[in-house]
Amino acid sequence: MxxxxxxxxxxxxxxxxxxxxxxxxxxxxxxxxxxxxxxxxxxxxxxxxxxxxxxxxxxxxxxxxxxxxxxxxxxxxxxxxxxxxxxxxxxxxxxxxxxxxxxxxxxxxxxxxxxxxxxxxxxxxxxxxxxxxxxxxxxxxxxxxxxxxxxxxxxxxxxxxAPDMKTPLLRVNAALNKAAKRILSILGYTDIAPVNSSCGAEQEYFLVDANFVNSRPDLLLTGRTLFGAAAAKGQQFDDHYFGAIPERIQVYMQDVEEQLYRLGIPAKTRHNEVAPGQFEFAPFFESANVATDHQQLLMTVLKNTAKKHGLVCLLHEKPFKGINGSGKHVNWSVGNKTQGNLLAPGITPHSNSQFLLFCGAVIRGVHKYGPLLRAVVATASNDHRLGANEAPPAIMSVYLGTQLDNIFEQIRNGEIIGSEDAGVMDLGIQTLPVFKKDAGDRNRTSPFAFTGNRFEFRAVGSGQSVAGPLVALDTLLADSLNWIADSLEAQLGQGVDLNAVILNILKDIIDKHGAVIFNGNSYSAEWHRMAVEERGLPNLKSAADALPVLKESYK
Missing domain, CATH: 3.10.20.70 (Glutamine synthetase, N-terminal domain)
Structure with missing residues (x-):
């Protein structure tokens, strides 16, 4: 073309x-x-x-x-x-x-x-x-x-x-706004702009020459391979990852990006993904509702544009056996115009009460409603992907990183002393800059990882709407924020100092819900045993196990 x-x-x-x-x-x-x-x-x-x-x-x-x-x-x-x-x-x-x-x-x-x-x-x-x-x-x-x-x-x-994906999202955004404003008012703010969740959903996908796809009834009918021998060259060396983008694919990507820019969709990053023939687009953050609409448009543009270039775009979570699957990493945060990103820890997170309360609310929510998070990403196709190649397992846990994990351990012990300094990266080469390190590493096996100023929900499937996961995330956060606000008001009404009340509430959260925090290898057999047997976390391995959760009533 x-x-x-x-x-x-x-x-x-x-x-x-x-x-x-x-x-x-x-x-x-x-x-x-x-x-x-x-x-x-x-x-x-x-x-x-x-x-x-x-x-x-x-x-x-x-x-x-x-x-x-x-x-x-x-x-x-x-x-x-x-x-x-x-x-x-x-x-x-x-x-x-x-x-x-x-x-x-x-x-x-x-x-x-x-x-x-x-x-x-x-x-x-x-x-x-x-x-x-x-x-x-x-x-x-x-x-x-x-x-x-x-x-x-x-x-x-x-x-x-509401038999749609948008109405529940708008409703829960309103509930989240109301709950977040309660917390911010108690913390002493008077000028509080509307609070909204935000989303930046990384989109993984496969591209295959249309001539090859047209000769494969299984790909045409199901979106994935059902028969045939393993590829002579898979991803043994992962050399496709971040490799030079083939010219034909780059022409396709640039065509997609031009259409996205015309539609106001802030596509920022493009690159080769791990598996041969697999690629990714990543956008800037937007408000959750607009980001959801743009995500739907992105999938449509990816598929329609591929046809013009003699390609087929596959959004199936596991189109090829034995190689990397495709997910949609939902980077999620919450904030407003007056207080900014409410999940930004700042330079001294140990003294940032606003951040600690909102982060604690997330921890409580993921522990309390973990099965719901699993259910909103439960599809037969996503089951093929979860548990390997950077896709998280079915057990919902939270990765905080070294610095935040240490702070919440201090809270568990009843006293906040300080936070570890991130330090600097000095490569020992004079011509290269010395730069400040991040406060924690990244965990590619965690389903729900803190990545600096947001959480990354890595379990969402590549062909899914992000609305369902966002509804679940906003709901669990709104519920936890209301619980925290009730606790704050009750204890402050008894004359307890605000800082002491905040510490009491955060300690209560970690004592009751800290079992959901895990910073290790979520693929390991030891974690699966520990999570289920010692911490009581559900392991809903298949969509058939997880979907009934949607019918249950959460108290």
Whole structure:
């Protein structure tokens, strides 16, 4: 396929997105500020402005060549769904005009029963609605024959149930915001911006020449090899990892990146992964809801662009036996504009009460709801991957690193003395710089590892939506933050000093939930024995073992 070099980043970036800057240029000032307030502060949407916004959105989309619009939603299939309608209104004289009303922007009506819904809806109960999610920007998808305006929406049934991935995420983001603000208020903050979780999901994938795939019915039908001999050269030396990117693949990657930049998706890193034919994209962090939508778009762009280059993109977690599988490492944190990243330890983490409380909340949540974390990544295909080649085992544990582990051990002993200095890296070569080391190493076998200012949930499968894992992570954190806030208020009400209360709560967390912390080799047989027999951690080895957890009631 012949390709042309992309233009400068400044002309590409978000050129196909109805951004705030485009809204500012096309909307009356008061309507723009109303919409901006909803997007930035989660204030209630003023539906009276919908007609004006719809007109501006339609004019912008048609200037980009769009004749159709689509309400895009995310059912429980882990795929993207969309219903397309034309900007067309038939007049009494038989002519047509282009029309797009606020009512149509705000609400659509797809079938509400034909998608997987966990038994919430029967076939004869078919009404469903899509509702505009103003916090995730509309965008243009362009094909060789034209363009379509895509509007991110939630998907709900007539009864108000949510058979989609977005509605639960928005609901739990609101709960997390409320719980986090309780903690920050108790710590003395008065100016507290909305708190939101953030996500940067690394995407691994395989590329195979389409001619080879077309000769393999197993790859065509299942996405993985079911028969055949082992490859003559696998990953014995791992020499493919971070190797020079083949020219054909780099052309494909650059084509993907140009499309991603036009869609405002901040792809940052590309490289060869461990297995032959395996590669990775990694983005910057974004708010959880937008990152989830962008992740769905990324998977679509990866697969569609591969076809144009004579390739097939495989997102199956284990398409080839005996070599590395593909995951989606969900880098997750929580923060806001006024207090910043609430999981950033700072220079002296031992004295950073804010960080210690939020980190302690994560530890409690992972221990208490570990089976839920396992369940939200449980698929038959992901079962093939977990437990080897940098994929974590099924036992959910937390890796903190040397510095933080030492601090929480001090807390267990009832007194915080200090934190170990990270030190510097001096290579003994005059021409090379001396630089500050990180406070802890990285653990590639841990399912849930602290990596400096965030946690990395490494168990998510490459073909999954990140919404389910984010819902679970935000839920367990909100639950723990509310428990901590209740404890803080109760003890402070008895006249106990704030610092003493914080130490009491953190000690209680480590005493009750410290069993989930493990800094060693999570692949070892000794850890599996210790985790189950001594620490009582569940080992839900298969999807069949893990999925029933979703039906259980957590207290």
């Amino acid at each position: 012949s390709v042309k070099p992309p233009g400068p980043l400044s002309s590409l970036w978000a050129s196909d997105v109805f951004t705030l800057s485009k809204m500012r240029d096309s909307l009356p000032k008061e309507i723009y500020h109303s919409l901006k307030k909803t997007i930035e502060t989660s204030a209630a949407l003023d539906v009276s402005i919908a007609d004006v916004v719809a007109l501006a959105m339609k004019d912008w989309a048609m200037s980009k060549g769009a004749l159709y619009y689509a309400h895009v939603f995310y059912p429980l299939t882990h795929a993207t769904a969309e219903k397309h309608d034309g900007f067309i209104s038939l007049q009494s004289d038989g002519s047509v005009i282009s029309e797009f009303s606020g009512k149509v922007l705000v609400q659509g009506e797809p079938d509400g029963s034909s998608f997987p819904n966990g038994g919430m809806r029967s076939t004869f109960e078919a009404r469903g609605y899509t509702a505009w999610d103003v916090t995730s920007p509309a965008f243009i998808i362009t094909t060789d024959n034209g363009a379509t305006l895509c509007i991110p929406t939630v998907f709900i049934s007539w009864t108000g149930k």
